[in-house]
Amino acid sequence: MLVxxxxxxxxxxxxxxxxxxxxxxxxxxxxxLGNDNDLEDVVQDSFAVAFRTLSRLLxxxxxxxxxxxxxxxxxxxTIRRRKLLVRFRIAHAAPVHIDTxxxxxxxxxxxxxxxxxYGLVDKLPTxxxxxxxxxxVEQLSLDxxxxxTGWSLATxxxxxxxxxxxxxxxxQEGTR
Amino acid sequence: xxxxPKRIADYVSVPWDERxxxxxxxxxxxxxxxxxxxxxxxxxLARAALVSAAAVLLVFVVLRRFGSHRASDTVATANPPSMQxxxxxxxxxxxxxxxxxxSTLLLEAESRLWVLSADxxxxxxxxxxxxxxxxxxxxxARTFVVEVGGGEVAVRGTRFRVTAARNPMSDHAGGWxxxxxxxxxxxxxxxxxxxxxLRAGAFWSSEPQDRPAEPATAQPAEVAPxxxxxxxxxxxxxxxxxxxxxxxxxxxxxxxxxRHEEAASYxxxxxxxxxxxxxxxxxxxxxxxxxxxxxxxxEAAIQAFSFVLEHxxxxxxxxxxxxxxxxxxxxxGDRARCVAWRDQFLEAHRRSASAERVxxxxxx
Numbered sequence: 001m002l003v004x005x006x007x008x009x010x011x012x013x014x015x016x017x018x019x020x021x022x023x024x025x026x027x028x029x030x031x032x033l034g035n036d037n038d039l040e041d042v043v044q045d046s047f048a049v050a051f052r053t054l055s056r057l058l059x060x061x062x063x064x065x066x067x068x069x070x071x072x073x074x075x076x077x078t079i080r081r082r083k084l085l086v087r088f089r090i091a092h093a094a095p096v097h098i099d100t101x102x103x104x105x106x107x108x109x110x111x112x113x114x115x116x117x118y119g120l121v122d123k124l125p126t127x128x129x130x131x132x133x134x135x136x137v138e139q140l141s142l143d144x145x146x147x148x149t150g151w152s153l154a155t156x157x158x159x160x161x162x163x164x165x166x167x168x169x170x171x172q173e174g175t176r
Numbered sequence: 177x178x179x180x181p182k183r184i185a186d187y188v189s190v191p192w193d194e195r196x197x198x199x200x201x202x203x204x205x206x207x208x209x210x211x212x213x214x215x216x217x218x219x220x221l222a223r224a225a226l227v228s229a230a231a232v233l234l235v236f237v238v239l240r241r242f243g244s245h246r247a248s249d250t251v252a253t254a255n256p257p258s259m260q261x262x263x264x265x266x267x268x269x270x271x272x273x274x275x276x277x278x279s280t281l282l283l284e285a286e287s288r289l290w291v292l293s294a295d296x297x298x299x300x301x302x303x304x305x306x307x308x309x310x311x312x313x314x315x316x317a318r319t320f321v322v323e324v325g326g327g328e329v330a331v332r333g334t335r336f337r338v339t340a341a342r343n344p345m346s347d348h349a350g351g352w353x354x355x356x357x358x359x360x361x362x363x364x365x366x367x368x369x370x371x372x373x374l375r376a377g378a379f380w381s382s383e384p385q386d387r388p389a390e391p392a393t394a395q396p397a398e399v400a401p402x403x404x405x406x407x408x409x410x411x412x413x414x415x416x417x418x419x420x421x422x423x424x425x426x427x428x429x430x431x432x433x434x435r436h437e438e439a440a441s442y443x444x445x446x447x448x449x450x451x452x453x454x455x456x457x458x459x460x461x462x463x464x465x466x467x468x469x470x471x472x473x474x475e476a477a478i479q480a481f482s483f484v485l486e487h488x489x490x491x492x493x494x495x496x497x498x499x500x501x502x503x504x505x506x507x508x509g510d511r512a513r514c515v516a517w518r519d520q521f522l523e524a525h526r527r528s529a530s531a532e533r534v535x536x537x538x539x540x
Contacts, residue, residue, distance in 0.1 A: 015201070016493060018201055019197070019496065020529055022197050022200070023190075023192060024532075027188070027190045027192070027532075030188065030192070031188050040200055040203075043200050044200045044203050044204055051204075064527065064529060100189065100191075101188055102187060102188065103188065103189045105187070106187035113184060114187065137185050137188065138185050139185070
């Protein structure tokens with residue numbers, strides 16, 4: 001009902017949709033970015049794109065998956081843009097702050113996993129980084145990752161294999 | 177009780193709060209339609225082919241410009257060589273402004289500010305509408321004055337907020353008020369009156385003297401002026417009660433200006449006096465959110481959300497109200513109600529966007 005209302009240009013429905021999905025969008029974007037620097041921009045851009053292209057969504061029931069893909073792709077563009085800016089020294093690197101990122105209520109095995117993954121992501125190329133986070137943190141299937149990122153299944157598998165190999169090496173370095 | 181397994185993602189602390197929700201929403205509302213979406217692939221390719229030779233320089237310029245309108249920028253307005261005579265109209269979005277003397281301003285949505293002068297010796301601003309937060313750089317030789325509603329606020333180095341209160345019932349100029357966060361400021365109601373010194377934490381309000389004041393029932397605790405040194409006129413009752421539409425509009429304005437208690441007061445009046453109005457469920461939902469997230473009145477928030485749930489046929493916010501009611505019970509520490517409502521929510525809205533968040537509640 002909200003999606004249809006927003007699609008018809010009803011501002012109240014848009015606001016309701018925004019308020020319903022903003023914590024989901026900020027959560028997903030934050031976990032992909034790993035820091036707070038561009039978080040508001042990603043959330044804002046994601047909703048802007050969603051509202052602008054809502055008429056292309058044929059099945060309103062699929063809004064959640066469709067919107068997840070928008071947030072993910074916006075986060076990917078932002079990560080790439082920031083890397084470029086950092087490379088040309090226009091912006092500072094925004095490192096992951098693992099200690100503030102992991103919830104204090106997390107069990108030890110989850111803390112370990114999050115520390116391992118987020119300890120590596122800054123060193124990974126964007127594609128490997130995103131695939132690793134979607135797989136290990138968001139716990140999506142390979143098909144879901146392919147759908148969400150717009151990359152082919154083969155690309156996702158290759159990126160995940162590459163990231164996992166680096167993760168294993170990183171893990172072994174840590175235990176030595 | 178059901179045991180719901182958590183995902184790893186649920187253990188990542190996301191630094192997001194109501195303030196950021198409102199900030200991004202303001203920016204979204206103000207974003208011109210032309211800028212809302214990505215450029216088409218075809219035009220991107222064509223552009224890429226055309227600029228290949230001069231790409232590096234152009235990319236820098238485009239990236240800098242692209243970044244200058246984002247919500248997270250602390251200073252979105254350019255710092256021109258001279259800002260004198262400039263009128264800043266924020267329309268629907270908050271807008272940060274940097275002055276040449278190093279001071280920064282944050283204008284609320286629907287605010288209008290004139291920069292009468294802004295140089296190293298003298299900054300003089302005139303607030304016509306809305307609110308401005310001023311973070312004034314400390315420079316002993318420079319004067320910094322904000323004119324508002326016939327009076328003025330003078331300062332040397334501090335942080336304070338000035339609001340020109342609008343009265344939706346009248347076209348007459350409204351009163352204004354000042355809240356000092358750091359340092360001290362001098363406030364003068366008009367040229368004929370002596371100035372009053374306000375220190376950090378003080379709130380000062382100037383009720384307009386040429387029109388009836390707001391009815392006493394609509395005057396919330398937060399805006400009740402804690403006046404220092406100036407006697408307030410006694411409020412007189414308005415001849416007619418505001419309509420549901422007017423209450424809703426007042427609540428919206430108060431909410432935009434972050435006067436949450438005032439907004440809650442208007443919304444509560446609307447729900448109480450006009451329960452059958454089509455706006456009532458939405459008003460109740462907003463009331464519940466303000467009580468829950470800003471005022472921390474959790475039991476009162478539950479009552480507001482319960483109103484929404486009782487009027488489910490008229491409310492698209494039903495699902496959100498159900499989730500928020502669980503959150504309110506969780507914050508209240510009422511485990512029995514929290515668990516019952518949480519399970520009820522998860523049963524009814526398993527695929528909801530709020531499901532993950534609700535699943536984590538009632539852990540205490």
